[in-house]
Amino acid sequence: MNRMNVIVVEDEARIRRGIERLIEQNQNEWSVVGSYADGQKAFDGIRSTNVSFDVLITDIKMPKMDGLQLIESLKKEQFVFLPVIISGFDDFNFLQNAIRQGAVDYMLKPINRMTFAEQLERLKGKVVEMKGQIELDDQVIYSRQIQKLSELIWMKETDLSQLQWVKQFPNGTYTLAYISMDDPQLNKHEDKEEQAKKLEAIEKELDHLRVSQLDHSKFWWWRGDHLSYWILLMEVVESESQKEYMNQLHQSLQKQGSLSVALSDSFEELSLIPVIRDQLLSRIQMRLVLGGNRIFSPGTLESLHDPNDESVIPNDLYQMVQHLSVTIEKVDLVQMDKMLARFFVNLQQCESAHVVMKVVQFYITTVYNQVVSNYEWKSSPLEDVLYQIKKAANFEELKSIVLNWTRAIIKSKSMSENEWSPIDRAKEWIIDHLHENITISKVAEQIHMNPNYFCEVFKNETGETILDFVTKKKMVKAKQLLIQTDKKVYDIATEVGYKDTKYFSRLFKQYMGEVPSRYRELQKNV
16 A cells, blocks of 8 residues: 655654654655644644645644644644644643544653554554545545536526535636537447447546546546536646646547547636536537537637638638728727628628638637627627528528627627626626526626626625625525514525525525524524
């Protein structure tokens, strides 16, 4: 097995060095990964380095922070370890408290070499047992997390009030990926045994990547619909880029056939997953334009055009697109209508449908990159309109799609520039609709913001996530109803958007300190 890591905390330097030497004599099985002169230095050092350790050997009586305070503080920070106490003969009361804090053994000063070796041997078995239990607990937690993530992907809309479980995930920067075979219709005709082998090979590779990246990332994967998978990746420390992970995976999975990967931007709030899911399902449609068997990241959209490729985009149309983007940015509606009319006349004169499609794609991506992305509000997903034009039956339908998309941009841009405080308007809408199903997409739609960007702006301006704000407002409204009315708890839960009364009661207790019925009773006695 791997060596077991120990941290030693003792204010007497002679004793501390002696313990370190005794541990080093068993260096094939034990390793000292930290040594500190007092509890406060130990706590600060362990928390700042996030060092992994199995056993904490600490003196009880130390300046600044004693051993019991150190154990309690580290446990509050979610460190899992076995505490061992160093004490004198007159520290019996301290030892009792240490046992209550979970200490598994104690060492009496002066440290006896033979006794210490016996204690290390006993500790070894306890460490093995602890690691086995941690691994089992991690597997249970992982299975529950996968179930929640899968439900979040499958459900069309998810009320924010049902997303408190996302707080069980670690804080960090996440990326979501969608993997899909490029020709599922063809794969449906495969022999069932052959298809099962293919799925087994894909899932084995996903498991391998998950295990191999555990040192510097967290990795969740689960099945989507027919021959597709979802991956949630959290970067713990700065190492390879998320796209590099996907490149490795894509190369490995290509052995099972042609497949494409849609990769999201980085995000921090897991409550955004339903929004990002829709973006990735739309982004994967880019294979209809660019071809499959590749990774479609947000930057892939920029590859749709090359201003220097005159063989694809005629120079006159290239110049018109540039002028149009400037006119749209200025919201010059009269000039824009005139230029669009000339643009479509020239476009209709192109010799091939291929050139027409490339010019329209160039127009849309240029306007998006030069106009839309320069503003906080953002437009509707770019992939949606690219998919629509790909499906246009004739030139008139293509023209209609482009015009409607352009006018929608102008409308959104005008509203964004003429209205004050979109976050305040979002808050007002939430408060007025606490009884309804509230999703990030619904709230963002009210203020014409991209949902991802809305979450970022909301947190920056308010200091809390949209999930926390919605939940807090629901709890405040519930508190008012409990105090001011005689309504049943079930009716109050429904009035603030919770169908499950037990879930509502647990959440209320987290925020208010008591379950609703007890809270009401206490308020009556005030």
